[in-house]
Amino acid sequence: MSGELGPVERFLRREKYFGVPRWVVGGVLVGVIASVALVRGQVTTTDRVRAAVEGFRHSSVYVEPGAPPTVNAEHVRRVLGDRPIVVAILNGEPMPPSGKSLVTAGLKLCDDLASLVPTNLVIVYGNEPGKGYNPAFCVGPRFNNEDHPVNASNFDFVLIAKAESAWKYRESPTDLTPQVEEYVLAYDAQAAKDYPDSVPRRGAVPDKLATGEIVLSLGGIVAACVALFFLLHLAARAVGRRGPRSRERLETEARLSRIGEYVLSADPQDANQAEVARQYVLALQGHESGANVRRQVDELERLVR
Missing domain, CATH: 3.10.310 (Diaminopimelate Epimerase; Chain A, domain 1)
Structure with a gap:
């Protein structure tokens, strides 16, 4: 047991985070940290100050x-x-x-x-x-x-x-x-x-007033490009996951609709009717809350055959 990795170590050793290679995530973090450090350490020149200094030339x-x-x-x-x-x-x-x-x-x-x-x-x-x-x-x-x-x-x-x-x-x-x-x-x-x-x-007056600002801007552009790639990648993965889920959800809704028609039209005196109605209500509530009710729907379809 002494050689087993803890949860933090396992997390850090992942090859991918959110489906994105570890080096990309690391690059985004480094870019963000570097940009914040540059902003904190760099005194930016306002237009008013810049105009005055140019006038002093x-x-x-x-x-x-x-x-x-x-x-x-x-x-x-x-x-x-x-x-x-x-x-x-x-x-x-x-x-x-x-x-x-x-x-x-x-x-x-x-x-x-x-x-x-x-x-x-x-x-x-x-x-x-x-x-x-x-x-x-x-x-x-x-x-x-x-x-x-x-x-x-x-x-x-x-x-x-x-x-x-x-x-x-x-x-x-x-x-x-x-x-x-x-x-x-x-x-x-x-x-x-x-x-x-x-x-x-x-x-x-110094010839170049904004050397630090240029460096900061270039660093920000690079960091922004990496971050944009990262966000687009996540968005693409989200859309990719959403497609199958949406189709599965529509399919489940159609199956529940057919079961609902059976519940409404079936004989109330049927021995299984009360149990079917109970499970149908539970499955419908679970589906509306976003839960995966595929197994419940399978069981309901078995009961109404």
Whole structure:
């Protein structure tokens, strides 16, 4: 008995599952697991982020169609020069929530942009749900890099606080441009301390934004093809099984119908009539519930001969 395989081992050693070769089932499972892992690990690029990053290829300022005139884009371009700062001026469409309680929608979008222009500081102007049209500031993940090593935290909250203390006296609801001006002045002051030899310039935008997405799409296509083959195979088997079953069911219904006619027309005083009627009712109930009543029907036909 010690050499007998358990139910789990017997299941795993099957050559086929649901009539499908084991390797196909395994391929489907691997494809699904790999696709889920890729989706979880891959940060997808939204159309809005993609458009902004493409705009940064040609200018330090991207203006989304329909953006309000509260930030003077041309003036901001002149102020920024070739500093490692990019600004996205979005329209009034509310930014989607981040899904995190401590991360605003603007900061989430800013981080998404910064991940694609990683050696730059990023400013995003957009409609924050419940807060109105405001800026969000963030630091690219590679702002501190081997070419220009620096303490990136010096250009984060500390820099924003210094700039805000100055712009609050100059900004207005219809003119937010002073925010960028004061931010640039604060950046210059900090850069003079942190970059005594060589101040960094604006980093280039990567040529290929969606390499990971292309890989993910190709993987998804392959997994979908395998899964489709698997489902079609199961459907074909189901249809193949359904044909004989349907014919058998129709045949059983016809036989039960003939027996029913006998039960209704037979002499009630017949000694076998009560037993035939009882078995007929049981067989009919079983047939309607989907059970195989072939043996009961055979017995009924024997009784009514």
